[in-house]
Amino acid sequence: MTTDNQELRDKIERVYTEMGKVVVGQRYMVNRLLIGLFTQGHVLLEGVPGLAKTLTVNTLAKVLDLDFQRIQFTPDLLPADLIGTMIYNQTKGEFEVKRGPIFSNIILADEINRSPAKVQAALLEAMQERQVTIGETTFKLDKPFLVLATQNPVDQEGTYPLPEAQVDRFMMKVFITYPDKKSELEIMRRMANTNYKEEVNPILSSIDVFAIREAINQVKMNEQLEEYVVELIFASRFPRDYGLKEEAKYVQFGVSPRAGIALNRAAKAIAFMDGRDYVIPEDIKEVIYDIFGHRIILNFEAEAEGITTRNIIDGILQKVAINKV
The missing domain is CATH 3.40.50.300 (P-loop containing nucleotide triphosphate hydrolases)
Structure with a gap:
């Protein structure tokens, strides 16, 4: 840096x-x-x-x-x-x-x-x-x-x-x-004191x-990690192909292409704020729940059995390994 x-x-x-x-x-x-x-x-x-x-x-x-x-x-x-x-x-x-x-x-x-x-x-x-x-x-x-x-x-x-x-x-x-x-x-x-008031300063x-955005754009994600992101996306769309037979019963639609773009950008932002100019797998895993969670659409069976998108993402992360990409 x-x-x-x-x-x-x-x-x-x-x-x-x-x-x-x-x-x-x-x-x-x-x-x-x-x-x-x-x-x-x-x-x-x-x-x-x-x-x-x-x-x-x-x-x-x-x-x-x-x-x-x-x-x-x-x-x-x-x-x-x-x-x-x-x-x-x-x-x-x-x-x-x-x-x-x-x-x-x-x-x-x-x-x-x-x-x-x-x-x-x-x-x-x-x-x-x-x-x-x-x-x-x-x-x-x-x-x-x-x-x-x-x-x-x-x-x-x-x-x-x-x-x-x-x-x-x-x-x-x-x-x-x-x-x-x-x-x-x-x-x-703090709030029990009716006189409490704290002013903040612009930072x-x-x-x-714009400078931070440009610095994040310079963060590198190697080809192996890019392919890993694509595999995660496809595992959400075609879970059976990745051995996710149980999860496949509950997924109606997987994530959209916007998810891959967002995951790439967010992982680079995490890396930048951690002081690195390159992405590691943990950066991707740290933000995937926030990015995939609202894009995976579950069916009525999942709702009836209390299955959440977090359960699906857990399964995807367990099945899709970087060394298999």
């Missing part, structure tokens, strides 16, 4: 420290959000209410010193409320564009699954093409552009399942769990983000 890269890594560590002033015990979540930012991948956070999902994204936006917009998704939200619309200017006697909150660097789509499919679909073009169309005009979105969405578990009242096409556009889906006892105690001590600028 060059001196410049080490300076960037030091700044990333300072981000964790600064985030810790406000958010307790969520380093894993912050790490996945940073991977998404550095590799241009949107991130979906899922967890029950009260696990600091919104607070974490809000705080991260302040630490990154980027433009930020929070959009609260509700059942009555309209696509125009998201991307903008055409309004008539009586003074000029013509229609003009009123841009929506989507025109920002970081978008927090809060409780995204509380809005109907029409609004969720309005995000598709923005997330994939980094552009939106209002009337007959297409507008490029600001760079960097990142959608960080939160959702409550789909079995909660008032939620709508996200379309599979939209879920696939999220690079990672991160499940947020309850804090441990030590973190729980610290949260209680990373947009220039830093």
Whole structure:
């Protein structure tokens, strides 16, 4: 790693420290959000209410010193409320564009699954093409552009399942769990004090983000590991071909080609943040659950027997070995 890269890594560590002033015990979540930012991948956070999902994204936006917009998704939200619309200017006697909150660097789509499919679909073009169309005009979105969405578990009242096409556009889906006892105690001590208020300082600028992206692009993944990623992808699609007879009973669809792209980028990001300019197998295994988990579609039999995508991924990792590639 060059001196410049080490300076960037030091700044990333300072981000964790600064985030810790406000958010307790969520380093894993912050790490996945940073991977998404550095590799241009949107991130979906899922967890029950009260696990600091919104607070974490809000705080991260302040630490990154980027433009930020929070959009609260509700059942009555309209696509125009998201991307903008055409309004008539009586003074000029013509229609003009009123841009929506989507025109920002970081978008927090809060409780995204509380809005109907029409609004969720309005995000598709923005997330994939980094552009939106209002009337007959297409507008490029600001760079960097990142959608960080939160959702409550789909079995909660008032939620709508996200379309599979939209879920696939999220690079990672991160499940947020309850804090441990030590973190729980610290949260209680802080928040029980109504006067508690901690300000964070901006650490990373947009220039830093682009520099980190370029450094991650320079991280090497050898051909053997690239082939390993492809084998993992195909094992999710054709589990029987890999001796996964038990798992094959439950898999309806395997992962899409986006999974391979995401796994490649995320593994390089992990390597960079660990101070290496090359990827090792552990980098791939560290992020595969976040990338494959929401892309493997299970059948009703899996749901009835309590089989999760994590069980399927466990089987894939056991059967697909690097020395067999």
